Amino acid sequence: MTDEHEAWLGIDLGTQSVRVLLVTGDGTVLGSGSAPLAGWRDGVRHEQDPGQWWEGVCTASRTALGSRKGTRIGGLAVCGTSGTVLLTDGAGRPMSPALMYDDGRATAHAARARMAGLAVQDTWALPKALWLTETYGPGRITHQPDLVVSLLTGELPPADSSHALKTGYDPERDAWPAMLPRLGLPDTAIPDVVRPGASLGQVTASAADATGIPAGTPVIAGMTDGCAAQIASAALRPGSWNSVLGTTLVLKGASTTPVRDPTGVVYNHRAPDGGWLPGGASSVGAGVLTAAFSGADPAAMDTLAAAYEPSGAIAYPLVSPGERFPFRAPEATALVLGEPESDADLWAALLQGVAFTERLCLDYLHHLGAPLDGPLTFTGGAARSRYWNQLRADVLGRPARVPRETEPALGMAALAAYGTNAAPSLAQAAEAMVRIGATVEPRPDRTARFAEPYARLVDELTARGWLPPPVAAHAHARLDGDTADS
Known part of the structure; x- marks a missing residue:
């Protein structure tokens, strides 16, 4: 199906770095490179200089390709942080800084969009595009990968529907909402859109000189970093789910049809081959450990925490105020019920609190x-x-697989292989590249131990008015069932 000397390039534009992987069809990583990115935070403000992205790609690509030894590059794809946006002029030059995925200056614009009937969250790209247009004047809405692709191919590309989702694009209708001009975005600001996996052009000679990527290499439309991580987990068959636990928690799955959620807590990306990738992002996550235990040795704390199952306290460990999934509550704050008897007990409560939130996310999806x-x-x-x-x-109460390599850049390499017809489906491309390192089996006696504190947390979230009572009732009902049931 593929030449043994062929490999694909995945480029990940992260928050803190650019990461590039060169991967063969069987998942062998032939080369990798990274370059740091710096941002500027001030309160709700979070910006990056878009020029850094290209500099990072040039550095990381040259490192990744340094030892390719004649390997043919079959294609490349680029992912970026979901909701990061800037304005560019007619020649594709930045007119504004990039407003990052969590920049919170456009809350009033988000409220205006919701009044117009659009289910958008405060930090999504659409309200930020409205804010940028009011602040910097009319320009073209440009997502993070769009700018890098324009420098690779020599022309500003259409947006992919994955990055365009949080800018208001409707993947079911394959169309932009008709009211965008009435909200303040002229037609000239709105890019054309293609599905991930589509061809966007080829690497130019000048870009090849800058990056080391061979001229003529096909450039394939990518997806957001969350979707890229999902591809890198091979969770693409219907009913499969990938739980990404970093600073915060993101769950993304695969379905033959969209998962309907009138509250907008769960939203659906369109898969390159026509299926659906539903998911949601919580504000709970491992970031609380860094905040509460700066400088601690996580492995040592894990060992101590094992004595507290369950902990003497119950936590809802929000990294920052406000919750987005498994419920929407802008007023939500972190909570700890009870008094931990030690640092180890508090560490255990935080670990368990994230796991309880993960279970509640799955209960909400169910x-x-x-x-x-x-x-x-x-x-x-x-x-x-x-x-x-x-x-x-x-x-x-269910087993989980842990892949050896989970970088979003690997997901983009798999998407590039699919987009260049090196695999009949994206699922097959991913399954060929992804290597599972371990499968973790649940211990039924431990699952039973955690039922009571989980139920108490659900009740507390409901009493505070954050968790809707029907969702709480459903979570309670599932305590007596199998959480893997569909």
């Missing part, structure tokens, strides 16, 4: 009718903790 009968995969930085992986499997 409440919406999402298919959950496929395999579950753990990825993200926290998946390096064997203890936390086991704890999460115990709380969830």
Whole structure:
């Protein structure tokens, strides 16, 4: 199906770095490179200089390709942080800084969009595009990968529907909302859109000189970093789910139909081959450990926490105020019920609180009718903790797979292989590249131990008015069932 000397390039534009991987069709990583990115935060403001992205790509690509030894590059794809946006002029030059995925200056614009009937969240790209247009004047909405692709191919490309989703693009209708001009975005600001996996052009000679990527290399439309991580977990068959636990928690799955959620907590990306990738992003995550235990040795704390199952306290460990999934509550704040008897007990409460939130996310998805009968995969930085992986499997009451390599750049390499027809489906391309390192089995006695504190947390979230009572009732009902049931 593919030449043994052929490989694909995945480029990931992250928050803190650019990461590039050169990967063969069987998942062998032939080369990797990275380059740091710096941003500027001030309160709700979070910006990056878009020029850094290209500099990072040039540095990281040259490193990744330094030892390719004649390997043919079959194609490349680029992912970026979901919701990051800037304005460019007619020649594709930046007119503004990039407003990052969590920049919170456009809350009033988001409210205006919701009044117009659009289910957008405050930090999505659409309200930020409205804010940028009011601040810097009319320009073309440009997502993070769009700018890098324009420098690779020599022309500003159409946006892919994955990055365009949070700018208001409707993947079911394959169209932009008709009211965007009335909100303040002229037609000239709105890019054309293609599905991920589509061809966007080829690497030019000048870009080849700058990056080391051979001229003529096909450039394939990518997806957001969350979708890229999902591809890198091979969670693409209907009913499969990938739980990405880093600073915060993101769950993304695969379904033959969209998962309907009138509240907009769960949203659906369109898969390159026509299926659907539903998911949601929580504000709970491993970031609370860094905040509460600066400088601690995570492995040592994990060992101590094992004595507290369950902990003497129950936590809802929000990294920052406000929650987005498994419920929407802008007023939500982190909470700890009870008094931990030690630092180890508090560490255990935080680990368990994230796992409880993960279970509640799956309960909410089940409440919406999402298919959950496929395999579950753990990825993200926290998946390096064997203890936390086991704890999460115990709380969830279901097994979880842990891939060896989970970088979004690997997902983009698989998408590039699919987009250049080197694999008949994206699922097959990903399954050929992804290598599972371990499968964690739940321990039924531990699952039973955690039922009571989970139920108490659900009740507390409901009493505070954050969790809707029907969702709480559904979570309670599932305590007596199998959380893997669809």
